[in-house]
Amino acid sequence: MVKKWFTEFRCGRTSTSGAERSGRPKEVITPEIVDKIHEMILDDRRIKVRELAHAIAVIRTNFCAVLLLWNNRNSGFRGERGPKKAKQSLSANKVMATVFWDARGxxxxxxxxxxxTITGEYYSKxxxxxxxxxxxxxPHLAKKKVLFxxxxxxxxxxxxxxxxxHELRYELLPHPAYSPDLAPCDYYLFPNLKKWLGGKRFESNEEVITETNAYFESLEKTYYLEGIKN
Known part of the structure; x- marks a missing residue:
């Protein structure tokens, strides 16, 4: 930079002020522009930033500063609230399912x-x-001990x-040490159920239940047996 100025003065320059340049003005945030934006927004509260920028022919980066200035000046204007947005229709809520299954289904x-919610008393019942x-x-398990x-x-x-x-006389199998909370057999049964339901939309919990029942009914008996073995 020093070399540049040295060369300029050596060539006859005597002023340190910058020369006039063509293009947009340095300052675009003027009261006239802010007032114009104010009128346009009041006329149409849903007007887009792109449309405002095009209307007043201001470069976008500076225009955002103009909008911010207008917003600060008119915050809480007349106590009005923003336009209401339409609510999207919600899908069915989550459905909690507890599944008991064996090698036959x-x-x-x-x-x-x-x-x-599932509590100890609820699960007991x-x-x-x-x-x-x-x-x-x-019925063939009536006189046999159930492995649970x-x-x-x-x-x-x-x-x-x-x-x-203990009351039902079930033999509770030990859960593997340092294992996640899911039982090993759950990894075989539920991931495919997730794929079955994926991408589908339900209007009620009853529809979710019906679709889930249909999934289990569609599986072959060998599927459950292989899942237990794996």
């Missing part, structure tokens, strides 16, 4: 009612309903639930 499915279905669908495998979620390891397991 699904024995019992429980869908949690909306607004409820759920085991009673499962035991009824188990005796009806697997589950994940290690807290609600399934509480005292109330463990007492119910």
């Amino acid at each position: 699904v024995v019992h499915i429980d869908y949690l009612e909306k607004g409820k 759920l085991l009673d309903r499962f035991d009824v279905d188990l005796k009806q669908k697997r 495998h589950q994940d290690n979620a807290r609600v399934q390891t509480c005292l109330v639930k463990m007492a119910k397991i």
